[in-house]
Amino acid sequence: MTMKSINKKAQQRDAEIISNKKVGAYHHMVFAVGDMATFAYPGNFVAISVGGPNSSMVLRRAFAIYRAHDRGNYGGTIELVVAPHGQGSKWLTSLPVHSTVDMVGPLGTHFGIPTEPVNALLVGGGYGSAPLFGLADLLKSQGSRVDMVIGASTAGKIYAPLEGKRTVNSMSVTTEDGSTGLRGRVTDLLPKIIDEHSVDIIYSCGPMAMLAAIQKIADQHHVLHQASIEESMACGIGVCMTCVIPLRDEDGILRMSRSCIDGPVVDGSSVIWDSRGSIPHGTLGEPRG
């Protein structure tokens, strides 16, 4: 299986907004990015400056790449699915078509694609489903079976475009309020699907708590798990050390690793999931006493 690796092709450029459409609780946004699109793999993200020239916001915002197209009417494009959440994302989603933003990307690791066909289960929470559709296409094209489970708190927060649904072998939806699909959480469905389709690998993207719960299930069922995580990032390019998570590396050493460089896609079994907000015991250089 190809290992995920850091994208070394990052560039910084102005990206023109080609389209900005509200879809449920999100905005589907398309940016003209030239050859930035050529080097983008499913799981990579971009980082965008927010607030315009007089902005009081000094940090970029990271967004997982939903789709990237090499060439089209506008040259290369990158598509994002953005939730208008706080100051920065509200500013971004409010921009009219033809505005330009300052974009850095593609950044981070991407999902590893097996060299042989496998049975893959893709699990997305909220806008976390976005990067999974491009991944599904890739997996299908090399002959894998792809089942998908998408969950959110409520119907408007399920991002599942029609063409995406068509590609996959099966698509299940859960909402916590039952407003669409099954009432409950994505993890409620996983054991059954894993068994039924002899799943080899889970690919996931969504809130940390969801990813942690998926890892438990992956462990129980002895399946691989590649998770795309989301920690607060100040720089997105590996220079600030704010975005760390406890990761056990190949030599078995536990380190606080940068999720923007060693992630966002990581091997789920290497993460110490329970220890957000603390330095796990045994971490290299942990505080004494």
Place this chain on the structure above:
Amino acid sequence: MTMKSINKKAQQRDAEIISNKKVGAYHHMVFAVGDMATFAYPGNFVAISVGGPNSSMVLRRAFAIYRAHDRGNYGGTIELVVAPHGQGSKWLTSLPVHSTVDMVGPLGTHFGIPTEPVNALLVGGGYGSAPLFGLADLLKSQGSRVDMVIGASTAGKIYAPLEGKRTVNSMSVTTEDGSTGLRGRVTDLLPKIIDEHSVDIIYSCGPMAMLAAIQKIADQHHVLHQASIEESMACGIGVCMTCVIPLRDEDGILRMSRSCIDGPVVDGSSVIWDSRGSIPHGTLGEPRG
């Protein structure tokens, strides 16, 4: 002669941009302001928040009211002439029509209108000519003679709309580079006009150095001088004490007075013009030692 007095009718409201046109180096901007227009007199100013909701600029910007109309297609309107100078004014002038801004006004003192017809000379520097056109109309309507002199560094910075030129009895223009009108400064023309038309009062608005030079001429020729001054203002409403200038009040006491409340229009002879950047000797509470 009616004394200028503080405008106590200030209100804070959203003002929609009805028109925003580039005129030479400036933008002529029209705002729908409801009954804020009703209480605006020539010399008053408004204060506008700049930079939008994520702005790093915490202070309003002050703009002299160019014209105010009680009622029209858009209800009351206020017009400004804005020079795209720094961050705030560039943001303002870049706004598309139908944007709204947060506006406080009308603020400050206004030009005093004589009860009897007089011979008035209006002198404007740069965008400082703007408030003089409304004043000219008022003076003409009560039977005064109005001569006007407008100066700037270069032609593009002369603000003199056609309809404005028509109202006045004479209009002279000076530029420092001679690109339009006479090469030189406004003050070069004043002595002659004062003599020729037996000027009773000068009304001026423009850079402080120009106002100071006018005061010298007014003193020499024993004419009254109402000057609209421009000091950096943090609040525009009299609460911060940043905008002070040394003014001698009616009792002869020299005080650091707020140009947003006791101005912007002041009796030119009451200002200690030479002392910008210092506290003049004799000021109430001047530093000891």
Place this chain on the structure above:
Amino acid sequence: MVDFDFTASLGTARFPNPVFTASGCASSGKELSQFFNLTEIGAIVTKSIMVKPRSGRPTPRMAETPSGMLNSIGLQGPGIDDFLSNDIPWLVERGSRVVVSIAGESVEEYGVLARRLRSVSGLSAVEVNISCPNVENRGAVFACDPSAARAVVEQVRRSLGGELPIIVKLSPDVTDITEVAGEVINAGADGLALINTLLGMVIDIDSMRPKLGGKTGGLSGPAIRPVAVRAIYQVRAKFPSIPILGMGGVANGRDALELIFAGASAIAIGTATFGNPTALIKVRDEMAQLLTDRGFTRFSDAIGYAHRV
């Protein structure tokens, strides 16, 4: 929001709500009254008054900075006599709660001011601004010298008598603000006001000199809010029972909540009023809503909430 108990207190003083003007950012109140009724807010804290009239510093007196501003007003004011005959009666007649801020150049001057306030009726509290240069000690700022700070507060306590609460306003420009806090609490402060401005400078890159007439100035506005929250949190952690009037960069209800949760018993609004004359009303209303949303029924329960274990 009808059921929300918004009353606030600082020492023995009671206020209908915890939103005050910050000293020096509302002059003596009158100017704001065309935008809202002054009884709508918790209190007017007046501009620091000195014994004698004072011209303040030369202009320019301000410079905008990223999410903040510098000011170098230099305590311009009419002096205590003029202030007591003109400004105070106007406020008291209209039913405003009034906190008088005083500033001196010597321990003695603070005493003179406090004595003058003793007999003034209608005041809620006295704020002692000790961020002033002490002319008797090479211009060292009282607030930056724990023993000088202590001496001022002891003097004010003596001269004022026992009625009015004394709120001592501290500077963040010190190595350990809890040390200064401890000194002034021991000297008899009934409350602390945190924080005054940070010392800053802007250089005009065209004139290539300091932009302000007074060269340095005080930095205020949202830029300094994290410093204010930290100072309030530290002081609250060490002295949990001393009331704190919190300020520094508050422009909306969310900002105010940060200071309240850190430990402030009331909030003062300074720079935000310059950008928005009705900022105080905005902060008050948003705060009540946000606290209600979070299940608080009394403002006082929210004070210092971030310290719970």
Place this chain on the structure above:
Amino acid sequence: MVDFDFTASLGTARFPNPVFTASGCASSGKELSQFFNLTEIGAIVTKSIMVKPRSGRPTPRMAETPSGMLNSIGLQGPGIDDFLSNDIPWLVERGSRVVVSIAGESVEEYGVLARRLRSVSGLSAVEVNISCPNVENRGAVFACDPSAARAVVEQVRRSLGGELPIIVKLSPDVTDITEVAGEVINAGADGLALINTLLGMVIDIDSMRPKLGGKTGGLSGPAIRPVAVRAIYQVRAKFPSIPILGMGGVANGRDALELIFAGASAIAIGTATFGNPTALIKVRDEMAQLLTDRGFTRFSDAIGYAHRV
């Protein structure tokens, strides 16, 4: 711009231009090299390195603030051995100028670090980050205690030998930064780095607790620029001949000019790199242009220009 002499120096160290990375804001340099060639800038100042590997503080480690941010990284790093075998050779081979920043928890540790650097070739200078808690003195930060600061610098001077310039990085969180500056200059500092972050806190109004895992954090970015300019100006006024590496909120050429005119001999860029990976190049090019526009033909003539009479 061809004729502009942009060379800069700090003590005996020479640099092709005065734009450096700020410690902790460029990791050990490698990560920035995909955006520009590291030889394009004056120097890489590496993230403060300690004797042993260090995990740093728990997450969340950052909070955005108005025109700034808080960080509480807690000096995460691989320890001096790993650093010297992996990071330094990579930089030196590529021809970068390198300033190594060191941090310790005791005077002794600073000595150990300095001794290790003694034999490393290719370094331009050592930056001594003294904004660290001194475990031997109840966690009091060295930079906030003039005598502890002095002891560190004396130790580094002794252990390092006489070759490499020592730049001591000071904290603005002190009552009088010129006092600390004086101590470390007497102890043998060849230059000063001004300023480190200001201590701040953000409270998450939803969890109603401090937002950072480490509760408090360091405030950086444009919000603190006026404090940086003031600190540099004050130190320059008192010690006109000590070279200053200026930093704090520089994001463009205009910002850099303020610090230069205040007295900085070189400029470090921290937070701005997070918002713009090519901020250093932008600052460098804009600075050269602005200085040329103002008639300067040599960068060095602009240093401290705001102090001229």
